[in-house]
Amino acid sequence: MKQFLFLFVFALTTSLVQSQENLPTDYLTKEFHQGRREAFRNLMPANSAAVVFSYPERVFSKDVNYNYHANPDMYYLTGYKEPDAVLLLFKEPQGTEKYTEVLFVRERNAQKETWTGRRLGIEGAKSKLGFTKVYNGKDFNTFEIDFKKFDKIIYDNIPTDVEASKNIDNLYSLLQSFKTKTGIIAEDKASVDLFNNITNSLREIKTPEELVVMRKTVKLSCIAHNEVMKAVGPDMSENEADGIHAYVHRHYGAEGEGYPPIIGAGGNGCILHYNDNNATKIDNQLLLMDVGSEYHGYSADVTRTIPANGKFTEEQKAIYQIVYEAQEEVFKLCKEGTPIQDLNKRSKEVVAAGLIKLGIITDPKDARIYYPHGCSHFLGLDVHDKGNYMGTLKENMILTVEPGIYIPANSKCDKKWWNIGVRIEDDILMLKDSYENLSADSPRKWQDIEALAKQKSTFNDMKFPKI
Ligand SMILES: [Mn+2]
Structure with missing residues (x-):
């Protein structure tokens, strides 16, 4: 039995990119980020949803990007530091599961992780960031939610300079899905102002x-x-x-x-x-x-x-x-x-x-x-x-x-x-x-x-x- 377990564990660890050692231990806790989401929800109006996108990646030279820097609002609310992600927050619990938040993250991919670094993935977002409902970005498009039923959708400025792409799990496709799902074509100033008023009032006071x-x-x-x-x-x-x-x-x-x-x-x-x-x-x-x-x-x-x-x-x-x-x-x-x-x-x-x-x-x-x-x-x-x-x-x-x-x-x-x-x-x-x-x-x-x-x-x- 022991031997079998050993083989199983060995196969599991070698098939995935190895986990990282010697990481800093003083990051903000998942409880901090959970608390910030709760505080954000408290400031949302009745029957509203909030949508937060990660920042785009930027070209440094040809096929090399600048070191990625997370959208500070996304980081504040989730602790997630990777690109191609979207966070949904709801004022009222949704569906039979009564969920109030969903996070879509980059899918784990051993081959890509060998080239461009480790990814947190669904399991990491659950265990390290404290989310219960996490999906891969490619699932946002088919995720069943009727945005039209909300009185208000709250979001920040939608980036307009994200390169068009056929990939189904990058920021471009997440933004396209958002526009299709919500029917939002042009930014609504009141929605953007509300997003910023909420994040201003939270972030100006340090915990x-x-x-x-x-x-x-x-x-x-x-x-x-x-x-x-x-x-x-x-x-x-x-x-x-x-x-x-x-x-x-x-x-x-x-x-x-x-x-x-x-x-x-x-x-x-x-x-x-x-x-x-x-x-x-x-x-x-x-x-x-x-x-x-x-x-x-x-x-x-x-x-x-x-x-x-x-x-x-x-x-x-x-x-x-x-x-x-x-x-x-x-x-x-x-x-x-x-x-x-x-x-x-x-x-x-x-x-x-x-x-x-x-x-x-x-x-x-x-x-x-x-x-x-x-x-x-x-x-x-x-x-x-x-x-x-x-x-x-x-x-x-x-x-x-x-x-x-x-x-x-x-x-x-x-x-x-x-x-x-x-x-x-x-x-x-x-x-x-x-x-x-x-x-x-x-x-x-x-x-x-x-x-x-x-x-x-x-x-x-x-x-x-x-x-
Ligand atoms: Mn200064």
Whole structure:
């Protein structure tokens, strides 16, 4: 009997792709995702259904795709991270089984998994994600459900740029089936708005489980910033600084970065979403680094601006201090009840007053020439996370506070200010009566940055062959 069992188990394991070992053990739990679906259902109107699609895959070059990134809403509600999936949620129990949710996933396929990686499949979605009703994507088309009986179908923007395909189990076919089943041809704005209102109101408040992951992703991003502060010098390239961030993130188990890193030296730091990161030398300039890791789906968003040679000039320091003061003033508003728009307003006032004092502008309205972006955004699964920006701060929201001043060459001010670009960005957890700066591990004061820059980094000792 034992021998028979052994043979059976052996045949089973070799016929499927082997299961993976040494995976992280601190992913969000299936109970978390189940709880989020329950919370979503609670906000659905009577007699409604919600439909959530995975993101499309994207071509990197010819037959090679970019690393796949899951739709954050899909991940939030299911934990499923693969493409070609659709989730159905129902306000009221359906059918004789009284089910309220169905997940369609990629079918397991030993041959495909040998080429493009392991798939969770139906059994995995049941055991690891806690679903009871799971099908392969190819079964969505024939799945018996009368969508026309619902008063409302709730869905996000339907992607319009998914390549047509004859495959019966990819995103294109899932979208076609959805349109056929529901009769939806053109997107209904009210349905999309409702989907986003629901996901905004859920995702803007972080649960205790999410806070654990957020603290981790921000903490290890701070370690990366600090390591670059120690390692950097005028001869380092922007991309090399980028690489230190990337290495540190991965050392601590992050998947990568939550957005393309912005590593800009001097004038490059004045380009808001600069991500060429290709200056071969930082030189004796400021280095603006806006980099945050993505840890189990959650993004940090931290910006530090540092002098590559370890010492701020008087002009750099003067601009830096205004940005620092703006942050300090905005922090004072960080507590439950503050209108979110007030954060931006207050930061603009402080920056305007500072620029007037230095003689860079005379009219406060001109502050926007040098500070053209907003001060704060929600942070979470998306770096610019979902949330209601017209609302007020609430406990367990996380928002960035990120004022900046950017004075590119040829600006209409004394040229001693040219090519100074400064942004300081921290990730702020809102509390009832105050706040917690999650990114406080990385220094913000110019004195503290100069002190840290004097320390040696482990990266200073790395030696590579000359080529
Ligand atoms: Mn940001």
